[in-house]
Amino acid sequence: MTTYPDIELYIDGRWKRADGHPIINPADESVIGTVPHAAMADLDDALAAAERGYRVWKNTAPARRAQIILKAASLIRERVDQMAVAMTLEQSGAAGNITGLRHHRVGCGRGLADLRTRHPQ
Numbered sequence: 001m002t003t004y005p006d007i008e009l010y011i012d013g014r015w016k017r018a019d020g021h022p023i024i025n026p027a028d029e030s031v032i033g034t035v036p037h038a039a040m041a042d043l044d045d046a047l048a049a050a051e052r053g054y055r056v057w058k059n060t061a062p063a064r065r066a067q068i069i070l071k072a073a074s075l076i077r078e079r080v081d082q083m084a085v086a087m088t089l090e091q092s093g094a095a096g097n098i099t100g101l102r103h104h105r106v107g108c109g110r111g112l113a114d115l116r117t118r119h120p121q
Contacts, residue, residue: 004033004089005082009042012049018042023090032089 004023008015018036025032038046057065076083 005086007033007035009036009038009046011038011042011046016042025089026091 007020008017010016016036018038020034020036022031023033023035024030060068
């Protein structure tokens with residue numbers, strides 16, 4: 001049987017385990033995993049990290065931003081099968097439909113990254 005991945009919070013460059021809510025397979029109502037619940041302190045830490053990250057991002061050249069977005073799209077493509085399994089289990093959908101949707105989303109990311117060629121400033 002295919003297993004659902006362990007999910008943790010990712011805050012300020014670190015993974016953190018947290019209590020959470022069960023993820024239910026709608027096909028048979030079995031518990032397949034847990035989605036972590038962020039505590040108020042986790043949210044405060046995430047907001048502070050996002051504010052720091054934004055200060056760096058806004059001063060990053062568009063061409064470098066495009067490289068980062070393209071790298072993220074590449075990582076998604078590498079991991080699409082793992083993501084499709086998780087999404088199929090939690091939505092009780094066909095994996096083919098989920099992997100097809102990923103092509104569209106990754107394509108959107110590539111399109112955003114390509115804006116740098118039209119607006120290089």
